[in-house]
Amino acid sequence: MTGLADPTRLRDTTLALVEIPSPTGDTAEVAHAYAALLAEVGMEVEVLTEPFPKTPIVIGTLKGDRPGPRFVFSGHLDTVPIDHAPPYIDGDRIYGRGSTDMKGPCACAAEAVRVISSTGQSFSGEIVIVAIGLHEAPGGRGEDLTWLLHERGFTADMAVVCELSAHDVAVAHMGQATVEITVSRPGDATHELRTPAGTPNPIHGAARVVDAVKARNEELSATTYPWVGPETYFIGEIHGGDFYNRFPNSCRIVGTRRWAPGNTIEAVRAEYDALLAKVAEETGLEITLDLKLVRGAYSIDENAPLLKALQEAYKDVTGDDLKPVGIKTVADGAMFSAAGIPTVYHGPFGEGAHGDVEYITVGELVRATEVYLSMIGKLL
Ligand SMILES: [Zn+2]
Incomplete structure (x- = not known):
């Protein structure tokens, strides 16, 4: 399933999401925009406005044509509340707060679903996209994801947190x-x-x-x-x-x-x-x-089937090995794995998360989307 991700669409979707300011705790507008995008790519969409009305949780579901596992893409729509120049495109780069962390990655998940639904690809189980708005500390500590996993009873068989681990893969973090x-x-x-x-x-x-x-x-x-x-x-x-x-x-x-x-x-x-x-x-x-x-801390067994599928998918798309590494950054994989859901991190590489100048490239958005598509082909 390579060559199907649409670079122009990925670029425009990312820019459109970045153009909606969404500091942690104030993500309702971008959540509704993202929900509309997921509906447009063929998902059944729920926007949970309770118990976090200012940061609604967006859940999109695309059902396969036969029973199988529930596969989740996880992202956050909030950005750090640090000023940035207005969003713009320069060549292959999309600049703006949240382009890398992590509206570009959220655009990749939606694009992967668009490719699958628009080509009528057969798959088992279901693909779910979850997007939250209380990710970035100190304004957020994943209260919404905690609620979703532990109060609402949301569950899955495997999850990909669509950030970090672009050209190597975190098998552990503090x-x-x-x-x-x-x-x-x-x-x-x-x-x-x-x-x-x-x-x-x-x-x-x-x-x-x-x-x-x-x-x-x-x-x-x-x-x-x-x-x-x-x-x-x-x-x-x-x-x-x-x-x-x-x-x-x-x-x-x-x-x-x-x-x-x-x-x-x-x-x-x-x-x-x-x-x-x-x-x-x-x-x-x-x-x-x-x-x-x-x-919390995160780790995954180096032989876990989900991790192997990610590494094979990366190799299929890039020809290179996705080497296991440990990282210091904390992220939402810890919450999925604490809930008993095998989880990996993988997303497009971008520069300047939390920095003065943040950008992501269209090339990386395409690459990550194709890795997602290849993974789904192996797992569902
Ligand atoms: Zn992030």
Whole structure:
């Protein structure tokens, strides 16, 4: 099934989606546009406006002519809320926020379905496209996909998350949580000289936390996990005090914690709680932890049939091998696999996700669409 993806259509569809602004949490307009596109390519479409009315979930289904597995393409229609020049086309490139991450990939999934439905290709089971609007942290943490998989009871036999892994394939990624630690003492900030002797200083307490985190991070660096390397504690911000001779009453530390497949957010939380309890006890300060899951860790068996089908499809289309790699980025494959659905990542390669200048090429959109078509030919 190569040579059937339509470059012009892929280009125009991607541009049309990119032209609709859709920062995380505000994706209703692009969701309705994408739903209309899925209906146009022959899918039965549902737009779930509850329980996330500002980020409706779009689900398109194309049924095969005989029973078989349920195959899902997963994408997100939200973009990071970072300004970008207005969308435009320059030669083979489509520029604009979301072109790579990931409206171009969503256009590829729709184009694959269009090719199959318009050519009347026989296949078993059903092809489903799911598009969400609460993907990009910190505005979204996949609350909508979590709801879909765990409350609504959405299920499938296999899934392709249509981003990352363009010219190699992630077989594992870390889990990640955001970390916010507040070190505080009772009462208001006071003049340095009017504060009773022995009052614990939250900035000193925060320094102890920073040291403890650094020491633990060094311990973790001794263990290298397959594909993903060592787990990490990371601090990106520290804020405390507001005047040179005022005794502060709080200090805030912000960062990340990343963990390997097999570890869990629960274990990570327990480890953090123990580390902070020790500093709290030693300093007499109150220390609270706000640890929020971004995504769990992901891994797939290197011999999983879905992964093999992807690698064969890539080889059929490009002539090259799709090598397994580990990545640090977290994404939605973790949520599908946690729900028991075998999942791979694969999408078109683009530049500038979350950057100042974001673009994707028509050539890559065509290539990814053809890989999807080849995969479906092998699996359904
Ligand atoms: Zn993305």
